Amino acid sequence: MAEYVYTSLDNASVITSKYMDIARSSILFLDRDGIIIKDVGHISKIEDVELVPGIDRLILRLKDAGMLIVVVTNQASVPRGIISVDKYIELTTHMLCLLGESTPDMILSSFYHPIFSKTNCNSSWRKPGSGMFRYALDILDVDINKCIMIGDRPSDVLAAEAVGISTNYLLKTERYADEICLYKVNNKIRGKGFKLINSLDNVG
Incomplete structure (x- = not known):
């Protein structure tokens, strides 16, 4: 990972490209598992x-359209002891x-877990908390109205909407289909909602 800088935080980590173009005016936020x-x-x-x-x-x-790419991922496997930070x-x-x-x-x-973490430091980074989004938006000068979030769980949309991102996509998967339906029925996803897609090629 020579082209990246790794920064360790309490219950969290930041990995940044040495060649990030901070002049770009919008962010594509991506969940990791299920999307990347x-x-x-x-x-x-x-x-x-x-x-x-x-x-x-x-x-x-x-990227060609001028967006920065930022991954926002919950990694509870670290506090659970399934993998180490090095792994x-x-x-x-x-x-x-x-x-x-x-x-x-x-x-x-986010390495925070409400049961397995020893402290509550950076607990807001765990989605549906919006801490990871706020961190990126605080250090990158972008237009929030041009930002996009793509995830596969309602918690991804809730975290994005909490910071004002209104263009949100959920990739349809069997694993979280029931969870998405439940959130829709309970009307927990407000604002402009989200677009349910069957393929990443449907974004745009």
Whole structure:
């Protein structure tokens, strides 16, 4: 991960590209599991890291359109003791290798869990908390009205809407289909809501 700078925070981490173009005026926020790599539960093995079809094309297309790419991911496997922070970095490095030229500008990770974490530091980073989004928006001078969030769970949309992002997509998956339906029925996702898509090629 030589082209990135790793910063450790309490219950969180920040990985930033050395070549990030801060002059860009908008952000594409991406969840990791289910959007960038296939969601197979708590990933602990390199061989389980596999890209979601179309993610490389999507990142390149929106980078070309002038967007910064920021990953916002809950990684409860760290406080649960399933993987170490070093293992998380190893898995992230492999993901970046698979992405090739379509790498993100920043990767924000929440290691907080309400049961397993020893402190509440940076607890707001855990989605549906909006801490990761606020961190990126505080240091990057972008137009919030041009930002986009793509996730696969309602918590992704709730976190994005809390900071004023109104263009939100949920990728339809069998794993979270019932959860999405429940949120819709309970009307917990307000504002402009979200667009449910079957493929990352449907974004735009």
